[in-house]
Amino acid sequence: MRKTRTKHRKSALRILELAVHVLRLAPADLLSVYYFGSLPFILGLLYFWGNMSRNSEADAYTASASLGMAILFAWMKYCQALFAARVYTHLSHHRAPVAFAWKRSGRQFALQTLIHATGLFILPLALLLTLPFGWCFAFYQNVTVLSLNELFGVGPLYRKARQQARLWPSENHHLMAILFIFSVVVFVNLAIAVYLVPYMVKSFLGYESVFTLSGNKLLNTTFWMAVGCLTYLCVDPLIKTAYALRCFFGIAIASGDDILVELHEVIAQQDAMDLN
Numbered sequence: 001m002r003k004t005r006t007k008h009r010k011s012a013l014r015i016l017e018l019a020v021h022v023l024r025l026a027p028a029d030l031l032s033v034y035y036f037g038s039l040p041f042i043l044g045l046l047y048f049w050g051n052m053s054r055n056s057e058a059d060a061y062t063a064s065a066s067l068g069m070a071i072l073f074a075w076m077k078y079c080q081a082l083f084a085a086r087v088y089t090h091l092s093h094h095r096a097p098v099a100f101a102w103k104r105s106g107r108q109f110a111l112q113t114l115i116h117a118t119g120l121f122i123l124p125l126a127l128l129l130t131l132p133f134g135w136c137f138a139f140y141q142n143v144t145v146l147s148l149n150e151l152f153g154v155g156p157l158y159r160k161a162r163q164q165a166r167l168w169p170s171e172n173h174h175l176m177a178i179l180f181i182f183s184v185v186v187f188v189n190l191a192i193a194v195y196l197v198p199y200m201v202k203s204f205l206g207y208e209s210v211f212t213l214s215g216n217k218l219l220n221t222t223f224w225m226a227v228g229c230l231t232y233l234c235v236d237p238l239i240k241t242a243y244a245l246r247c248f249f250g251i252a253i254a255s256g257d258d259i260l261v262e263l264h265e266v267i268a269q270q271d272a273m274d275l276n
Contacts, residue, residue, distance in 0.1 A: 010249050012174035019241040022087060030086055034237050037079020041072040042229045050222045074113040077144070078105070080240060081112050085148035087244040108148055111157065115143050134173045138165035141243035167250045175246075179239055187231045194227055195219070 023031070048069055052058045058065075119140045126136040142161035165172075195218065198209050 009168055009171065010246070012171050012178055015171070015175055015242050015245050016178060016238075018245050019238055022090065022241055022245070023237065026087070026090060030083065030090070031237060033079055033086065034083040034240070035233070037076045037082075038233060038236070041069075041076040042233060044069055044072045046222070046226055046229060049225050053221060073116075074109060077112040077116045078109045080236075081108065081144045081148050083237070084145040084240045084244050087241050088145055088248055091245070091248045111147055111154065112144070114154065115157070116140060134169065134176055135165050137176060138172050138243065138246075141239065142247055144240060145244045145247045164247050164250045167246070172246070175242060179235065179242070182238075183231055183235045186234050187227060190230050190234075191224075191227045194223070194230075 048065055052062070052065070119136075122136055123133070123140065126133040139161050142164045143157060146160055146164070147157055201207050201209070
């Protein structure tokens with residue numbers, strides 16, 4: 001079994017190459033599912049961050065605002081799970097697309113909330129300890145990918161996600177390292193762009209805004225939080241797609257789904273040649 005897993009091993013660069021290819025060729029509505037869930041949370045987070053750090057009366061509604069953020073977080077995780085499941089089924093041509101269904105949405109909503117709520121505490125602790133962070137990060141990404149593909153309960157989903165997190169650990173850490181470097185590059189570029197755009201508008205149009213009047217005071221915690229949120233929105237779909245690919249190839253060791261996909265592509269190419 002170990003030799004089989006080694007034989008089917010996929011490098012981090014190969015996974016990222018395929019992830020970019022999948023996102024580039026995916027249906028137009030695929031990313032809309034992701035941003036339909038993520039944008040409300042990001043906008044709510046920025047409002048919450050700015051209001052709580054500057055409003056002297058914020059203590060009066062901290063509890064209700066925190067509850068609202070928790071609901072938005074749960075909604076974001078559900079939509080991300082729906083996005084990742086659709087990526088997974090896009091890879092498996094023989095699977096039916098995952099659609100929104102009221103009957104199971106409540107269960108999956110609660111499942112995502114229950115498991116990912118623990119990540120808010122476990123991931124920072126794992127990062128502090130350094131060594132287990134790679135497995136923990138992969139585990140929570142796998143939970144997002146796998147939960148809507150089958151009607152898992154908490155126990156089966158935990159075991160399935162853990163099994164995939166333990167698969168190809170070296171490649172997982174290489175993938176995380178590349179994604180981290182890419183995220184830093186995106187963060188720096190966005191920070192420069194967000195800081196310079198108001199000055200470019202002033203130079204070309206002569207429009208003086210609150211951003212140009214603020215000077216270096218613009219570089220406050222809200223600015224860095226906004227840039228971090230923009231970076232998350234740019235990079236996270238790629239991360240979800242990459243781990244959907246890891247799960248797909250990991251499960252395909254036993255199911256043979258990757259062979260079926262290759263056969264499907266060969267048949268499609270042959271049909272195209274016959275038509276020509």
